[in-house]
Amino acid sequence: MTDNELRELVASLIRAQVKTDAQLAKTDAQLAKTDAQLAKTDAQLAKTDIQLAKTDAKLNKLAEMYGGVGNNQGKVAEEFYFNSLKHNPILNNIRFDFIEKNLTRSRDGIEEEYDLLLVNGQDVYIVEVKYHLHPKDIERMLGRKLLNFKKLFPEYRDYRIHLALATFAVEDEVKQMVLDQGITLLQRRGELIETLAA
Known part of the structure; x- marks a missing residue:
């Protein structure tokens, strides 16, 4: 290799190094810009997390206050049937002495809640709303609810046990299923209860 060739090689290496240094400087600047953008994004995400936490807290508070739409509708239905039957405690031409609402009982590892119970000296009506x-x-009514009632309320073992489902909304085929199973169906009709005996 001649001196000129060697000089040309060194010069080309220097030019290549300058280009590489320039490219590295450009890359470093781009990385710095990206790091700044990531820092900005992280700050925005932190703000969003704080806002989401506030929103979640408000939603939880509202859910506690109102119990959710489904729970509210169920409570409205329970209150309607309780007040109606309290005012006129007769089902299927049987008069009842008292009505109980939201009765929960636990025994031997079994716990069950019953929406409404109507009782007289010989009959008990279990009404699920x-x-x-x-x-x-x-x-659920024919299975767990009825079986657990017999275990949890032995004081009613000599009573005639009647079953009723009370609702604001039911399709015709489900209505027929209820009646076919021998369960009384209570439906709201305006401000009154319509009783369909099985």
Whole structure:
């Protein structure tokens, strides 16, 4: 290799190094810009997290106050049927002495809540209230609710036990399923209760 060739090689290496240094400087500047943008994004995310936490707290407070729409509708239905039956405690031509609401009992590891119980000296009506009645409510009534009632309320073992489902909304086929199972159906009709005996 001649001196000129060596000089040309060194010069080309220097030019390449200058280009590389310039590219590295450009890359460093781009990385610094990206880091600044990431820092800005992180700050915005932190603000968003704080706002979401505030919103969640407000939503939780509202849910506690109002119990959710589904719970409110169910409570409205329960209150309607309780007040109506308290005012006129007759179902299927049977007069009852008293009515109980939201009765919960626990025994031997079994716990169950019953929306309404109507009782006289020989009959007890178990009334479960649903805003919108579904087939699973029929299964639950005939299965778990009835079986647990017999275990949890032995004082009614010699009583005639009657079952009723009370609702504001029910499809015709579900209504027929209720009646086919021998369960009384209570429906709201204006400000009155319509009783459909099984």
